Amino acid sequence: MRTFIARRLLGAIPLVLGIATIIFFVVNLAPGDPADRFSSPTMSAEAREQVRVNMGLDQPIHIRYVRWLGALAQGDLGVSFSRNRPVVDIIQELLPNTLLLSFTAIGVAFVMGILLGILQAVRQYSLLDSIASIVGLFFYSMPSFWLALMMVLVFSLFASVWGWPISFPPSDIQDIDYAFFSPIEKVQDRLMHLALPATSLALVLAAGIARYTRTSMLEEIRQDFVRTARAKGLSEPVVIFKHTLRNALIPVITLVGLYLPFLFSGTVFIESVFAWPGMGKLVVDAILQRDYPIIMGGSLVFAMMVVVGNLVADVLYAVVDPRIRYD
Amino acid sequence: MRVRLTRLILVAGLAVTIGACGGDGGASREAGPWMLEASLAEAGAAVQFCEEVTANVSAYMSQFEGQMPPSERHGGAVVVASIGDIPDGMNNHVSQDYTASQHQSFVNLMTLVKYDEDQNPEPYLAESWEVSDDASEITFHIRDDVYWHDGELTDAYDVAYTFKRAIDPETAFPNAAYWTHYEQGPDGVEVVDSFTVKFQMRPHADYIDPWRATTIMPEHLLGDVPSAELRQHPYGTVCPVGNGPFIFVEHREAASWTFQANPAFPADLGGRPYLDRYVYRVITERTTLLTELLTGGVDVFIRPFPDEVQAILDSDVVDLLRYPFRGYVLVGWNARRPQLADKRVRQALTRGTNRQEIVDALLQGYGTVANGSVPPFHWAYDPSIGRDAMSYDQDAARALLAAAGWVDRDGDGVRENAAGVRLAISIKYNHGNDMRQDIAEIMQAQLSQIGVEVTPMVVEWGTLLDQIGQTPRDFDGVVMGWIVEYKLDDTDLFHSDNISETYAWSGTQRPDIDRFLEELPLVVDREEAKPIWSEYQELLVDEQPYTFFFFDDRLDGINKRLRGVEMDARGEWLNIKDWWIPADQR
Numbered sequence: 001m002r003t004f005i006a007r008r009l010l011g012a013i014p015l016v017l018g019i020a021t022i023i024f025f026v027v028n029l030a031p032g033d034p035a036d037r038f039s040s041p042t043m044s045a046e047a048r049e050q051v052r053v054n055m056g057l058d059q060p061i062h063i064r065y066v067r068w069l070g071a072l073a074q075g076d077l078g079v080s081f082s083r084n085r086p087v088v089d090i091i092q093e094l095l096p097n098t099l100l101l102s103f104t105a106i107g108v109a110f111v112m113g114i115l116l117g118i119l120q121a122v123r124q125y126s127l128l129d130s131i132a133s134i135v136g137l138f139f140y141s142m143p144s145f146w147l148a149l150m151m152v153l154v155f156s157l158f159a160s161v162w163g164w165p166i167s168f169p170p171s172d173i174q175d176i177d178y179a180f181f182s183p184i185e186k187v188q189d190r191l192m193h194l195a196l197p198a199t200s201l202a203l204v205l206a207a208g209i210a211r212y213t214r215t216s217m218l219e220e221i222r223q224d225f226v227r228t229a230r231a232k233g234l235s236e237p238v239v240i241f242k243h244t245l246r247n248a249l250i251p252v253i254t255l256v257g258l259y260l261p262f263l264f265s266g267t268v269f270i271e272s273v274f275a276w277p278g279m280g281k282l283v284v285d286a287i288l289q290r291d292y293p294i295i296m297g298g299s300l301v302f303a304m305m306v307v308v309g310n311l312v313a314d315v316l317y318a319v320v321d322p323r324i325r326y327d
Numbered sequence: 328m329r330v331r332l333t334r335l336i337l338v339a340g341l342a343v344t345i346g347a348c349g350g351d352g353g354a355s356r357e358a359g360p361w362m363l364e365a366s367l368a369e370a371g372a373a374v375q376f377c378e379e380v381t382a383n384v385s386a387y388m389s390q391f392e393g394q395m396p397p398s399e400r401h402g403g404a405v406v407v408a409s410i411g412d413i414p415d416g417m418n419n420h421v422s423q424d425y426t427a428s429q430h431q432s433f434v435n436l437m438t439l440v441k442y443d444e445d446q447n448p449e450p451y452l453a454e455s456w457e458v459s460d461d462a463s464e465i466t467f468h469i470r471d472d473v474y475w476h477d478g479e480l481t482d483a484y485d486v487a488y489t490f491k492r493a494i495d496p497e498t499a500f501p502n503a504a505y506w507t508h509y510e511q512g513p514d515g516v517e518v519v520d521s522f523t524v525k526f527q528m529r530p531h532a533d534y535i536d537p538w539r540a541t542t543i544m545p546e547h548l549l550g551d552v553p554s555a556e557l558r559q560h561p562y563g564t565v566c567p568v569g570n571g572p573f574i575f576v577e578h579r580e581a582a583s584w585t586f587q588a589n590p591a592f593p594a595d596l597g598g599r600p601y602l603d604r605y606v607y608r609v610i611t612e613r614t615t616l617l618t619e620l621l622t623g624g625v626d627v628f629i630r631p632f633p634d635e636v637q638a639i640l641d642s643d644v645v646d647l648l649r650y651p652f653r654g655y656v657l658v659g660w661n662a663r664r665p666q667l668a669d670k671r672v673r674q675a676l677t678r679g680t681n682r683q684e685i686v687d688a689l690l691q692g693y694g695t696v697a698n699g700s701v702p703p704f705h706w707a708y709d710p711s712i713g714r715d716a717m718s719y720d721q722d723a724a725r726a727l728l729a730a731a732g733w734v735d736r737d738g739d740g741v742r743e744n745a746a747g748v749r750l751a752i753s754i755k756y757n758h759g760n761d762m763r764q765d766i767a768e769i770m771q772a773q774l775s776q777i778g779v780e781v782t783p784m785v786v787e788w789g790t791l792l793d794q795i796g797q798t799p800r801d802f803d804g805v806v807m808g809w810i811v812e813y814k815l816d817d818t819d820l821f822h823s824d825n826i827s828e829t830y831a832w833s834g835t836q837r838p839d840i841d842r843f844l845e846e847l848p849l850v851v852d853r854e855e856a857k858p859i860w861s862e863y864q865e866l867l868v869d870e871q872p873y874t875f876f877f878f879d880d881r882l883d884g885i886n887k888r889l890r891g892v893e894m895d896a897r898g899e900w901l902n903i904k905d906w907w908i909p910a911d912q913r
Contacts, residue, residue, distance in 0.1 A: 030789075031789065031790045031793045032789030032790055032792065032793055033793070036792060036796070036829065037789065037792075038423075039423070039499075039501065043499070043501055043502075043503065043504075044503065044504075045828065046496060047496065047499045047500070047501075047503055048499070050496055050497060050498075050499035050555075051499040051558075053555065054497075054499060054555050054556075054558050054559075055558075079559045082414050083412075083414065083564060083580070084414070084415055084416070084418070084421075084558055084559050084560075084563055084564055085559075085561070085564050085565060085580075089565075090580055093579070093580045094580055094581065149612075149614055152614060152615050152618050153614070153618070156618050156622060157618040157621060157622060160621075160622035160623075161621065161622070167622070169624060170615050170618045170619055170622070170624070171608075171610050171612075171615050171616075171618075171619055171624070172582055172583070172608065172610075173582070176404060176406055176583070176585075176604075176606045176608075177404075179577075272611055272612050273612045273614075273615055274612075274615065275582070275608070275609065275610040275611065275612065275615055275616075277579065277580060277581040277582035278581075281581065281611070282581060285581075288788065288789070289789075290789055
């Protein structure tokens with residue numbers, strides 16, 4: 001197993017570099033000059049050229065590429081054109097927010113989805129099953145940003161204006177008084193701010209996961225070993241959760257690896273709607289502004305996260321299914 | 328096992344959340360005693376420059392700790408939010424963003440002078456100034472009681488330093504055009520004594536305007552930085568140090584900027600601001616921003632769109648503030664194209680569009696039809712210009728087109744000229760801007776009635792800028808916005824010398840317009856200049872390089888608990904140091 005992991009990680013390095021190279025050339029060749037975006041109308045041509053020099057854009061593209069690689073080898077991702085800070089600092093600040101959101105959403109989605117799927121499988125053809133299927137299909141088809149906007153309107157605006165007992169803050173990761181809070185209040189505040197964004201992301205995912213789990217559970221429940229377990233006198237919860245679920249989870253775990261890239265791209269919408277300061281929005285804004293250093297740095301980070309995510313999914317796969325062995 | 332553990336965590340999380348819901352979700356706490364040290368240390372931790380700087384600021388500010396607030400108006404925190412960030416932070420040497428310059432001028436730093444409502448200069452950092460009789464020399468006397476937030480005194484050396492940086496080509500100062508008529512050689516600026524500085528200049532109009540727009544920067548912090556590296560220096564976005572009414576506390580990337588009241592601000596200028604804290608938040612999704620405004624999470628919503636105004640008017644926690652501004656929307660015509668080369672065609676396109684109807688429909692009436700580049704509140708504005716000459720009149724438009732040789736020869740509803748070229752043009756607009764799309768589509772409908780075929784085309788923003796700004800200027804018409812400076816100058820847009828430059832969208836080449844563009848900046852006296860401006864604007868109406876659409880009013884949503892807010896064309900943050908909140912609403 002260890003050699004497997006090591007080999008995968010080593011193989012990831014040329015892969016990520018290849019992705020970064022492709023993105024570098026595509027972005028640099030797109031129409032639109034960053035220096036113009038960051039120059040003002042009243043600037044002379046010389047001044048604009050100076051801006052280009054100050055940003056390091058006066059060099060031909062292959063020299064810029066080599067310089068960028070060289071800096072990368074030393075852990076320097078350059079300085080952002082639009083935010084004028086080292087890209088590493090920006091990513092350090094924003095990546096944890098995106099990870100918090102993504103992992104919370106994935107965690108909630110899996111728990112909700114799996115539980116719902118189990119419930120549906122155990123109570124197949126009941127009214128609950130039908131309703132859950134329809135509701136699941138509804139959320140599965142919803143674009144996440146629409147769902148996010150609806151949650152803002154309902155659980156923030158209407159809740160506050162109509163005086164419901166709970167109303168959630170619609171944006172950002174923390175209150176403006178966060179620095180004055182006690183540790184417990186800080187955790188509470190984070191959770192309150194996390195509630196709506198994570199739920200919007202999770203609902204869409206959970207619907208799909210519930211469907212997969214339901215199907216998978218239905219297959220497993222018909223197996224002979226389940227009948228044996230029941231015959232041995234084990235209680236129903238133990239049969240379902242301890243024996244059946246473990247087998248049924250195998251295809252569901254494959255979903256982890258599949259969903260990860262979509263999760264990171266999905267956070268772009270959620271981060272925009274909820275003003276969640278995270279990587280997704282950072283990279284999209286950078287693309288629109290032609291902020292090359294951030295685009296490159298962000299793409300690198302995303303590529304690495306997807307590679308690691310897939311690796312984790314494969315390892316989990318081996319953990320859950322003893323028949324699978326990597327050499 | 329795995330599943331049990333997950334459920335345990337979920338249940339625990341739920342319990343904490345329910346516990347949190349006992350409290351009030353949106354109320355803001357009263358600011359405690361100085362929390363400066365903790366946040367400043369966090370913000371600057373990564374960079375040595377910032378560590379030193381924040382240590383100095385904390386040390387200087389700690390002497391004011393524990394002071395009683397001067398009056399019961401003092402206290403509270405205000406949150407202002409908008410969809411844009413402050414890209415270059417407080418670094419005035421390189422910044423050209425509007426929000427950034429507002430924060431530099433009114434929040435964190437200081438300019439030598441400010442404007443009053445009639446755009447006349449009044450003292451701020453400069454206590455007084457003298458101009459020689461021939462307007463070739465200006466001497467500023469700086470206040471001696473303004474301190475940088477790290478304890479250093481602001482003096483004439485800072486002013487001279489700021490000027491030298493601005494004219495240094497390596498800085499790439501965005502508004503270098505301000506200083507065109509200032510003497511930039513070695514004798515241009517002279518520091519007479521610690522608080523007196525003298526500039527040489529050639530006589531020209533609005534010579535004080537650069538000092539209204541340029542904030543004075545700290546020489547003791549930035550003096551040794553090479554000009555080409557100023558842009559990326561951490562001073563701007565990680566640890567700014569100002570001398571204005573508010574001290575920088577924290578910048579959370581892509582999320583918020585926090586400032587705290589400066590207790591050392593001179594009493595003559597108002598002393599310590601009433602507010603304890605000011606937070607600027609970035610919320611790019613408009614629905615969320617509106618929600619925050621209506622639920623009290625945000626006190627000021629900068630620039631809601633006209634269709635969001637209804638929700639603000641309906642709400643009983645928020646008021647709408649409205650004032651004329653200096654931005655206009657236009658359709659620029661590329662006179663290099665055969666269909667648009669004749670000015671009569673361009674005049675016809677303007678007369679064939681019902682611009683007042685568009686203002687009423689798209690802006691809900693919050694705007695004024697424009698016939699030139701001078702904003703309605705400006706001293707050079709003449710409301711009679713173009714009002715009749717360019718009024719909505721389809722018959723006049725048809726007559727103009729016919730006179731220019733465009734007639735519908737084949738009966739398909741679209742005019743052709745003698746060579747058979749059809750009067751079919753495209754109007755481009757940038758993706759993501761609903762108003763500009765609406766304008767393009769309305770023009771398509773209205774102009775089809777006078778025999779012009781218009782095709783609206785959506786283009787991504789960066790690509791569009793390329794297409795209109797670089798040869799081969801691949802566009803016929805483009806819907807754009809433009810913000811005008813107080814020191815009006817259309818040279819970049821319409822002077823024939825600049826015809827290959829980025830902003831010469833229209834390709835205008837007229838010697839008489841050139842002459843005006845060269846003369847106007849040199850007329851020192853406003854009374855003298857006003858009739859000349861009117862003549863210039865008449866020429867512009869005749870030439871119609873653009874169809875000027877409207878100057879849209881600026882709108883702001885403001886929570887009713889906020890008092891003393893004044894906003895006008897000078898900006899939203901104009902008097903932020905005088906905003907206050909009654910004690911029971913903090």
